[in-house]
Amino acid sequence: MSLFRRLSALPAVVLLALTALTGLTAAPAQAAPAAVAAAPNFKAPFPCGQRWTYGHHSAEVRRALDFVRADGGATAGTPVLASAAGTATRHYQASGAGNYIVIDHGGGWRTYYFHLAAYSVANGAYVGQGQQIGTTGSTGNSSGAHIHYEQLYNGTGQNIVINGVALSYPGSYHQAYLTSDNGCGGTGVPFTTWGSGVNVRADARLSAPVVATLGGPTAVRVLCQKQGDTVTAEGYTNNWWSKLRDQNGFVSNIYIDHPSAQLPGVPVC
Ligand SMILES: [Zn+2]
Numbered sequence: 001m002s003l004f005r006r007l008s009a010l011p012a013v014v015l016l017a018l019t020a021l022t023g024l025t026a027a028p029a030q031a032a033p034a035a036v037a038a039a040p041n042f043k044a045p046f047p048c049g050q051r052w053t054y055g056h057h058s059a060e061v062r063r064a065l066d067f068v069r070a071d072g073g074a075t076a077g078t079p080v081l082a083s084a085a086g087t088a089t090r091h092y093q094a095s096g097a098g099n100y101i102v103i104d105h106g107g108g109w110r111t112y113y114f115h116l117a118a119y120s121v122a123n124g125a126y127v128g129q130g131q132q133i134g135t136t137g138s139t140g141n142s143s144g145a146h147i148h149y150e151q152l153y154n155g156t157g158q159n160i161v162i163n164g165v166a167l168s169y170p171g172s173y174h175q176a177y178l179t180s181d182n183g184c185g186g187t188g189v190p191f192t193t194w195g196s197g198v199n200v201r202a203d204a205r206l207s208a209p210v211v212a213t214l215g216g217p218t219a220v221r222v223l224c225q226k227q228g229d230t231v232t233a234e235g236y237t238n239n240w241w242s243k244l245r246d247q248n249g250f251v252s253n254i255y256i257d258h259p260s261a262q263l264p265g266v267p268v269c
Helices: 003-007 012-022
Strands: 051-055 065-069 079-081 086-093 098-106 109-119 125-127 132-136 147-153 177-179 189-192 198-201 210-214 219-233 236-244 249-252
Antiparallel strands (some): 051 177, 079 132, 098 109, 109 147, 219 236
């Protein structure tokens, strides 16, 4: 059930206030998609702070939306960002999608990014949310630079949801707009790590790929923390992990030089 359907039970004035707060256009009342597993918290497929407009045309399949910039910047060449973490694969379809990336987020969820001018990641790379995966272009069957974006669950296109809010499906551009908070990050809280050869992983799981290794004590900025796999090391046991801004990954809080299992002053991811 979409956020809009749940919100629609609220008084209209509350709904309007919530819509204004999100800065997004609420979806018109339409058939809710079939019940699906919880999706990742998808973010806009373009950089932090940029404002784009989007639309849907009759030839679109799989509930796609096309995005172009509406903030004065050039659409062509703008980075295309992963809207959630996952495994990215490269594809090419001369008469259709052109250069495109598919990200498998697990749990049956995939996102698609069509018409790229270029790829920015290797085929099969694990990418973090907000990581650049390509540059916006017009390859394949496309009349101009744009990002054609899809969210699929078990191979079926879903109505697109960004930050938990269902987008509308206008028939042309400049009716609906989306400002990205993808990759905005923030400054984080400063800490120092200890230990040597400490792995930073793509998620708060011991099975997640290693994205960086800290050679020795390192000054880091912690963006947020969350509970994940329980780690036992150096005489401690802890299931809290910190997300490091500059390494774009998670490290067990055991390796953050602070006596508390859960760090003070750091929000939960
Ligand atoms: Zn399209």
